[in-house]
Amino acid sequence: MIDGADVMTEGSRIAAVVLAAGASTRMGTAKQLLQIDGRPLVQQVLDNVQRSVVGEIILVLGHSAEAIQQELKLEGAKVVLNENFLQGMGSSLKSGLAAIDSKVQAALIILADQPFVRPETLDQLIAEHERTRAQIVIPTYRGFRGNPVLLDRSVFPEVMGLSGDIGCRAIFGEHQDGIVKLEVGDVGILLDIDQRKDYENLRNSKSRGEREKNLLQSPDVETRTTAESGEAPPQRPELVIVGKDFMALTLARLSRLLGFTITVADPLMNLSEMPEADRVLHTLNFSLLAASHDRHVVVASRGACDEEAIEQALDVKSTYVALVANKKRGEEVLRSLRRKGVSQEALTQVKVPAGLEIGAGGPEEVALSILAEIVANRRKHLSALCNAAKGA
Structure with missing residues (x-):
């Protein structure tokens, strides 16, 4: 001392x-x-x-x-x-x-x-x-x-x-x-x-005060208007990304190319910071989003809200739920959710680590592996629905 x-x-x-x-x-x-x-x-x-x-x-x-x-x-x-x-x-x-x-x-x-x-x-x-x-x-x-x-x-x-x-x-x-x-x-x-960059953004009390005021006044869900997006709102698959690191941003860009609607869950981001996003979920409550039978959720919060986001994704019956984390961290998160009472059946739906095994060596390749897994999982799910409809 x-x-x-x-x-x-x-x-x-x-x-x-x-x-x-x-x-x-x-x-x-x-x-x-x-x-x-x-x-x-x-x-x-x-x-x-x-x-x-x-x-x-x-x-x-x-x-x-x-x-x-x-x-x-x-x-x-x-x-x-x-x-x-x-x-x-x-x-x-x-x-x-x-x-x-x-x-x-x-x-x-x-x-x-x-x-x-x-x-x-x-x-x-x-x-x-x-x-x-x-x-x-x-x-x-x-x-x-x-x-x-x-x-x-x-x-x-x-x-x-x-x-x-x-x-x-x-x-x-x-x-x-x-x-x-x-x-x-x-x-x-x-x-x-x-x-x-965090320091430069927050060092000035006036700009900091304005930013906090804007955050407090921001809606739970910030949605880009049709005029802003330049297109009609067709029924498209939805990708919800919890987190905003470089991998998450790359995943949003790639998914946009494949026609996904992009929702980013983050309390501090606004739409102007991420042109690929269709909406920003400022409150961690997936029930605020419109119902969807084609929703895919990737949790990349770096531990900030892993358990809460996965639980939310499972509660709204998301088609695909994945956690970006190493195997050890993933096991800790699943164990924690199990102790909270989440069923083993629900937890088996969670992909940990996220993405297909392609030997990804960087954030861009990790994003690619995740999107490939989403596409494969979605095709399998749609095929099962189609077969079920034919048999009905």
Whole structure:
């Protein structure tokens, strides 16, 4: 431990562990010290936590720890040095939780690159834990999971046993009965500064405020008009993509060429950002979409809402449901859904990993393999329907 307060603030037995030890390799500089509204990024995170009812703050530093600490006003926060920060987030979780006062009942796990989470949101999570005594409280915005997550002390040992570059999400599958999801009206739980473009988009308070206003006013389903698309709305197969990474965008482009209607499920995207899309689902609720007997769903959320999206897809009787993930992650997701009560019969419909085995070597080829599997699955399904109609 480098520095810190010895006494926990009275009035709350909840701690906050702020994870700020990373090397910021994607950013190319110490992300923790990037300026947001005239303050270092991690200072804004600390200020938000200090305005909540949190009783103890643990700041975990690693890369450039001394330089970062010199720029901060700690205001009683403890600073813990994680010398093993290169081993990943698991080592920072262990260092932070180990430093928590023995009287603490639960801890918020706060990411240092999320400076826009409101103090009121932290207080809501704490109040929900006090009301339900849940093992894990997860905030959601329009049905999409966000951060920070609140952990009850009962799961600290399990989290401290994690290793590698994985977060506390790794234990969620084992605690389905102990998880409470709390819907909040704070888009900040989804906004992180992971890359330079994120920083440039969010650093200006005026443009950030306008963007948040637009997000709050956006409809649950944003649909391109017939005039915009330049074509009539025929009955076409529908592809729903949950996620917006490069593979997802490539899949949308390829599917458009084959005449699919494209729906992208994402709370932050708008139609102007993705000309291939016919609509954007801003709320993770597939029942908001028009009924379809020819719907194909690809979940590429990188863990952000894998389970929720698959469950939604199965609930609306999608023809094809696939998860973009490696086999180990896929097994974890299916196990988690099984514990939630999803039937084995339904889970056998989920393709994990997504796509035909073609030895895909990059996002473009992964997208191609997924679309090939969708086409093959669709042809098989249509043939079965045709044969059934002939036999009727």
